[in-house]
Amino acid sequence: MAGHKRAALASEDIRDHNLGIVLATLDRGGAAARAELASATGMARSALSNLSTVLLEHALVRASAERADRGLGRPLERLEIDGAHIVLAGVYLQVDAIVTLAVDLAGRVRYEERVDAPTPPGDPTPVVEQLAGAVTRCRTALAAEGVAVRSLDLVVAGVVPRGSDIVQYALDFGWMGVALRSLVQERVEPFPDGIRLAGDTQYAAFAEFTALKAQDAAADLESIVYIRSATGIGGAVIADGKIFGGANGTVFTPGHTIVDPHGALCECGRRGCLVTVADPELIVDHAGLHDLRRAAGLPAALAEFIARVRAGDAHASAALEDALLWIRMIVDNAIMMYAPQAVVLGGYLAEVCDRIRGLHGTTLDVLGVGGLRGQQAIVPARLGDSAPLQGALTLRRRALLAAPGRSGLLG
Ligand SMILES: [Zn+2]
Secondary structure, three states: OHHHHHHHHHHHHHHHHHHHHHHHHHHHHOOEEHHHHHHHHOOOHHHHHHHHHHHHHOOOEEEEEEOOOOOOOOOEEEEEEOOOOOEEEEEEEEOOEEEEEEEEOOOOEEEEEEEEOOOOOOOOHHHHHHHHHHHHHHHHHHHOOOOOEEEEEEEEOOEOOOOOOOEEEEHHHOEEEEOHHHHHHOOOOOOOOOEEEEEOHHHHHHHHHHHHHOOHHHOOOOOEEEEEEOOOEEEEEEEOOEEOOOOOOOOOOHHHOEOOOOOOEOOOOOEOEOHHHHOHHHHHHHOOOHHHHHHHOHHHHHHHHHHHHHOOOHHHHHHHHHHHHHHHHHHHHHHHHHOOOEEEEEEHHHHHHHHHOOOOHHHHOOOEEOOEEHHHHEEEOOOOOOHHHHHHHHHHHHHHHHOOOOOOOOO
16 A cells, blocks of 8 residues: 555656656747657657646646648647746845836746835835835735735845845845844735745846846856946856855855955955955045935946946046956956856946956956857846846746646646
């Protein structure tokens, strides 16, 4: 009896695994006919037909009839991911703005909102109220379509160790050790698949990686280094197609990499970190934009700084060139340390990507994937400020697709 049970369980697991392979193949390659799926997955046509029936019954895939390529004969039925009833939400807290995004199992955007919301540093309560409000608006809008949201990804411009419920630090909000997940959880209805908290940089890197890999020239992309400077200087590494986390999930922190052992004392306690010479606040101040930064905030001052550089302003260009000496050093070191195929530069660095590419040939030789080689493999980030949510929700979707039975998608 126990043996039969084990056998039945094992066959359920195998079926779930195979369903996951079919869904992942459709997710990567788009709509496909059963014969194409059989050839892509190496499964027998009959097995594939049985799996398709299960997926169609649960509306995880849908069929679309298209004319056969030759224009004659009967229409070719193609399968594509459906799952319009399975919706995942995310909310991203950044300085003075909250972005909300919800996608369904196929990755179609089902809800999107961006609100400018003051995020005064200190007591997290007002910010938590804003986050809860954003979550509730998203749920209400989707409920009107008859859809219940399964899960919430809470992403914050700060550092959250892997699997932690606590923001270790988020200097922009003046937070150290804030239990953000529980604070939000107390203010919203529970989600069937729960609430997950994470920092923004790794997810942003994963989203940029996915977007770059979707280009024909970079289809074989498996590893990138991502460096972003907007408030501070953050980074992440994607290796073998996955976020490379290190011991606590926070690899890597270019801003607090030592570039001058005899340099100024950093707020982190070390001496000569990159931020002591190339923090964006320092750069805009050097460019003569200190008053604007104090009055209108760093994002506005950085935008004005870039506009002045573009207009050929000598003062701004000199401040930029001073900073880029250090930024190039960190990009060079990161390439030598992680040997990525490409480097993606975000924040204001995306605007000055051309000026960072002039690295030594020995370093540039490390880079390269498909049609992107050397300097061309140092690219600007292309996604907007919903990038961290896109990354988080893509990973959530892929986890569901990989094991639909175990994820509870089969009823
Ligand atoms: Zn430091």
